[in-house]
Amino acid sequence: MGKRICHITTVHSANDTRIFIKECQSLSQSGYEVFLIAPETSMPLSDVSVNINFIPKEHSRFLRLARGQWHALKEALKLKASLYHFHDPELILMGLILKLMGKKVVYDVHEDLPRQILTKGWLPLWSRKIVASIAEFIEWVGTKFFDGVIVVTPLIQKRFPSYKTILVQNFPLLGELASIETKNYANRHPYFAYIGGITTIRGISEMIKAIEHIESTHVKLILGGKFSPESLYEQVKSLKGWKKVQYEGFVSRGKVVQILEEARAGLVLFHPVPNHISAQPNKLFEYMSASIPVIASDFPLWRQIIEGAQCGLLVNPLCPQEIAEAMEWILNHPNEAEKMGENGLKAVQNTYNWEKEKEKLLAFYKKLLGEGA
Template sequence: MNQRDVRSWWRVAHLTTVHHPFDPRIFHKQLASLRDAGFDAHLVAPHERTERVRGIPIHGLPRPQNRAHRLALQPRVFRTARALDAALYHIHDPELLPLAGLLKTRTGAQIVYDMHENYRSKGAVLGRTLRGLERWAFRWLDHVLIAEASYRSILNGYAVPHTYIANYFRPRGDERSEEAAPIRTSPTRLLYTGTLSARRGLHTMTDLAAMVKRQGRPETINLVGICRYEHQRARAEAQIRNEGLHTVMERVGWDTYVLPSAMPPHRRRADMGLALFEQHPNHAGSIPTKFYEYLHYGLPLICSDIPLWRCFVERHGCGAVVPPGDPAAVLDVLDEWQAHPERYRRCAENARAAASQYRWAEMGERLTKLYRDVLRGSAHRAPPTG
């Protein structure tokens, strides 16, 4: 086998037109693990330039403004992916599945599809269309990854092999070696990290800030993430401006994507993590990734009372649940923790103790083993010897 054959067998490419190029699951977890395992791992994604970042080549695409623009990009995605001549293509968006089918037909490459989004929130027509695309592709995909155990039900009746790759937390270098911060006896600093939206509790958190302000309480709320919905940002901005909430609420990102590398300082300063999501079918079967991030920093959770989330919090004794859309219930939890600091301390200690169960290392090993198994079973190229 010549040098090109060996290199090509290890070449894999992740394709997305929806996700940010530095999406934590795609870039900082999956591609980083594949790079570390010796794969020639590439990313084709919207990015301002083609460059190599941390040893991973990113093949930049124009940033689409809407779904129509994304669909118009598909011929370019196909040409870029085809030129890479990868042995395996890893697809992150259902709208790219027809393109992936064409890649499979033209190249014989293995196709892995990653289900890490639930499409119920997209509306009845679009949601069913995307789910229909997935079910059509299940007949010919080589493997499916699921980010939530609840997604297994979507695969019922299809023979496609699948593997559970949970979206656990991967500490960066400085996060792996740092010592745990001392637990404060008077917790007042509340943190939310991740995408902001009404369904993810944006307006509940601004109402919470308003109550804190009116009652002259000591708490502060730090929102770190992007809100992609301009009308929702405008509503929140109006409330913040009219009620003077800037004294109790800090916003980082807001209309700009916040890189994962910018998150650690905010987590280190916080006393607890928020996830005050609305009741919605999308949330019923999924554990938010932020739960694992909060646990790593010893942050007790205050989250909406969604059955799966309640089980998680009660199993680990790492926080409290409140009715969705009820900021007064959050203040009740804070009052209890401030009146009984030993209860807060116990939740923080339990969070730290539980964190080790949700680290990415195990999932990264599972992913790289899966890639090797899929490629060794492939008729596209034989694996290198020796």
């Protein structure tokens, strides 16, 4: 058994795609003894090679901030790991305590935190810039002490010291979302899919209004994910287009495959807020991996990816009519749409895949742990 590694999250679920399925399983397969500290969950976890240590799931943001990291720290110290790898900015204090105790610590930055704070509806508008500046300072101080920083996008990478920062992008696993029995594209139902967190700024209202514009009674929007806040669910149910929505709730990885093998296209219609414009959403690449075209927000970075691969259509995410026109184009041009899906899959196979990113992660670990090449 190789060196013991401990991943820690108080925000993400234990079966989080990046943390559990990609990073923890890749490290375990490479010979490390991997532990994951995460909030309690009732969801089944199939991979027994990763040891899960559950901590109490706090049901409010305040309690998670106040108690979550202390539960995590207590569990982490029991493990006596060679390296601690945490995934949430609210665990920076815990990371600093681990460093003071002589531990090796890595901070995995999933989001551009200061830009993300600017969009937080639970913060008063006047306070957001102040809180964002404080958060950026705390991250800057923390990374002065941590042994390494892992980031998900090139833009976030620029915010951290280059000598200790590595870019490990959130690309899909090769083949994971390719259907075993690929259905003839032209014979698919007129379904469009959105998988992921369902929020106002990820375009849920615009998706539903767009589907309402399409005259076909058979067209459907299939949603897989959780509403945040939960009250948003009741709000969007009142929209006329909801009658064309099939809401699946939170979906397993297997169910994601089933949804995408039925879909004509995948939707990524994030609003143009600072954290989104520079993001590389995992779902964009997962739709490509599933060999379906994407209908996506027309952001410069996304345009570069989608036009470069010729794998989808770009729209104004705030304009339901424009989104509906893109949907109708997909339905009316099945041969061209199928070709877009094939192009997306090729781009994933050649460039945008986890297997390439995994090698960077493993090399970074070897360097930090003094294991050589």
